[in-house]
Amino acid sequence: xxxxxxxxxxxxxxxxxxxxxxxxxxxxxxxxxxxxxxxxxxxxxxxxxxxxxxxxxxxxxxxxxxxxxxxxxxxxxxxxxxxxxxxxxxxxxxxxxxxxxxxxxxxxxxxxxxxxxxxxxxxxxxxxxxxxxxxxxxxxxxxxxxxxxxxxxxxxxxxxxxxxxxxxxxxxxxxxxxxxxxxxxxxxxxxxxxxxxxxxxxxxxxxxxxxxxxxxxxxxxxxxxxxxxxxxxxxxxxxxxxxxxxxxxxxxxxxxxxxxxxxxxxxxxxxxxxxxxxxxxxxxxxxxxxxxxxxxxxxxxxxxxxxxxxxxxxxxxxxxxxxxxxxxxxxxxxxxxxxxxxxxxxxxxxxxxxxxxxxxxxxxxxxxxxxxxxxxxxxxxxxxxxxxx
Amino acid sequence: xxxxxxxxxxxxxxxxxxxxxxxxxxxxxxxxxxxxxxxxxxxxxxx
Numbered sequence: 001x002x003x004x005x006x007x008x009x010x011x012x013x014x015x016x017x018x019x020x021x022x023x024x025x026x027x028x029x030x031x032x033x034x035x036x037x038x039x040x041x042x043x044x045x046x047x048x049x050x051x052x053x054x055x056x057x058x059x060x061x062x063x064x065x066x067x068x069x070x071x072x073x074x075x076x077x078x079x080x081x082x083x084x085x086x087x088x089x090x091x092x093x094x095x096x097x098x099x100x101x102x103x104x105x106x107x108x109x110x111x112x113x114x115x116x117x118x119x120x121x122x123x124x125x126x127x128x129x130x131x132x133x134x135x136x137x138x139x140x141x142x143x144x145x146x147x148x149x150x151x152x153x154x155x156x157x158x159x160x161x162x163x164x165x166x167x168x169x170x171x172x173x174x175x176x177x178x179x180x181x182x183x184x185x186x187x188x189x190x191x192x193x194x195x196x197x198x199x200x201x202x203x204x205x206x207x208x209x210x211x212x213x214x215x216x217x218x219x220x221x222x223x224x225x226x227x228x229x230x231x232x233x234x235x236x237x238x239x240x241x242x243x244x245x246x247x248x249x250x251x252x253x254x255x256x257x258x259x260x261x262x263x264x265x266x267x268x269x270x271x272x273x274x275x276x277x278x279x280x281x282x283x284x285x286x287x288x289x290x291x292x293x294x295x296x297x298x299x300x301x302x303x304x305x306x307x308x309x310x311x312x313x314x315x316x317x318x319x320x321x322x323x324x325x326x327x328x329x330x331x332x333x334x335x336x337x338x339x340x341x342x343x344x345x346x347x348x349x350x351x352x353x354x355x356x357x358x359x360x361x362x363x364x365x366x367x368x369x370x371x372x373x374x375x376x377x378x379x380x381x382x383x384x385x386x387x388x389x
Numbered sequence: 390x391x392x393x394x395x396x397x398x399x400x401x402x403x404x405x406x407x408x409x410x411x412x413x414x415x416x417x418x419x420x421x422x423x424x425x426x427x428x429x430x431x432x433x434x435x436x
Contacts (some may be wrong), residue, residue, distance in 0.1 A: 254426055261422050265415040272407040275392075275400070304426045 015370075019363050026360025029353050033107055041353040047339060048348035050108075055334035056358050057104035059186060060327045061097050062136075063210070066218030067225070068094025068143060069172075069179040074255075076172040083251060085244040088150060088378045089229060090222050095143040096365045098136060104361050128189050135182030142175045153385060154376040184211040190333055198337035200279050200288040203270040206333075212263050217326040219256040223249050223319035233373055238380035246312055253315040254307045256322060260300035267292050284340065291332060295325025 033041045044051050071090035074080045106112045119137050124130045145164060152161035187210025194202055203209065226245055229237070237245075271277060279285050299321040306314030335348065373379055394400040 257426055258419075258423060261419060265411075265419065268411055268415075269408055272411055273404050275404050275407075304422070307426060308429045310429075 019367050022356075022360055022363040023367070025356055026363070029357050029360065030107075032353070033357070034110070038108075038110070041351065041357070043348060043351045043354070045348075047342060047346055050334060050338075051348055052335065052350040052354050052358055053104055053108040055331050056327070057361055058101050058108075059330035059334055061101040061104065062183065062186060063214050063217040063326050063330060064221045064323065065094040065097025065101070066179060066183065066214040067222040068097075068146070068218070069175045070215055070218035071222055072146065072172045073176050076169055077176065080251070082244060083248050085241045086222055086226065086248045086252075089225060089373070090218075091143065091146050092150065092369065092372060092378055093221065093225050095140075095147045096368055098140045098143055100361050100365050102136065102140060103364075104358070107357055128185050128192075132182050132185045132189070135178045135185065139175060139178040139182065142171050142178065146171050146175065150372070150376045150378055153382040158384070179214070180211060183214040184208065186210050187333075190338075193338070196339055196341075197333065198279075198284055198340040199274065199276050200271070200284060201333050201337040203274065205266065205270050208266065209263070209270070212259065212266065213326055213329060216256040216259045216263065216322060219252040219259070220319040220322035220326070223252050223256075223315060224323050227316040227319070229373070229379060233370075233379055236374060236379045240381060241379055249312055249315045249319075250307055250310060253303045253318065256319075257300045257303035257307065260296050260303070260322070264292060264297050264300070267296075284337070287332070287336070291325065291328055295321065295328055299325060 029041055038044055042051055042053075067090040071083060071086050075083050075087050102115075106115070118124065118130055118133045145167070149161050149164050152158075152164065184207035187206035187208070190197055190202070191204060191206050226249065230245065271280070280289065299318045302314060302318040302321065305311070306318055339347065377385075392403060394403065
């Protein structure tokens, strides 16, 4: 009896009950979406063909998955080996992030069996979307290969694992190149809509803004994800991981802080070069200032204070704050400041089913991360390969 | 009051001038911020 209760207690944990409920609702919405079309679950229309699935799942998903290329570049390209313990969690987060971006794209685009078409069948080489699609396809393959040693060590496939490990530097360089291309292209997508995007967010430098912001988004996401792992998966971390984590948080916090201040600088230049100062005194201007000062400059300053004081809690607060800022920026560009001139009746607001589908997709990511991190050598080094790097 | 521009040349001259001033400000501010950021780091001798 007590054994049965223990088993039930193990299955019906608060995490399992909440994630199970979300996934159940998500599956129902999936059936509705793919049988009834976009109209059955979304508020999208001809004025607003891109909604929260693009604004949040795709734009935020790609930006926040940038931790993979940032961490592996720091460790393998710049030789900062003291960040080695952060590479595997970052690669896993990036791999899941990109895989879920592609998964989420199916909900928006529909007809999943045509996923290979843009790359293999009908290439629209003059479209930025083709470039984004090709890069995401290639980078997802790179991330899968970078992630594979984790699974191969778990499966005890030593020979294949050793072959993949030898390709680490090439994969890292390829990953950085591809990320540079598609992170910026996602911003460049909006440069074709100068009349639709509010002038404060529209800039011919959008591609640069997206790329630079992806760097501190990635750095902050690594710190944020690490603090969650410390809270919930502490027992899975080995001594090296625990010893290095403070250095990772402080080092990444320092880098994020400086890049964020540089980003504020280029945003100022963006306003000046288009002479958009007069917009700053409007309601839109206050919202823009809230984004740039409240969610970039302030967390950058908090990061700097935290790094000076070596205050880990403050670094983690700044990381969560920055992640929120990047989400706000992507939502502002794709939803809030997009079609800003339309009367409010024609503006887009997501239906609860769109939001629930996004929550469902994020939940799948968290569940898979937990599954992998509790079984495979992500937060600890496999005993057979402890001195392998 | 907004500045009135009669030609594209006027516009570019004005905005470029502001950008150059901003760039000067950023060139001074960012190294100061870096100094603030790393002020309490242990000094690493490279010689």
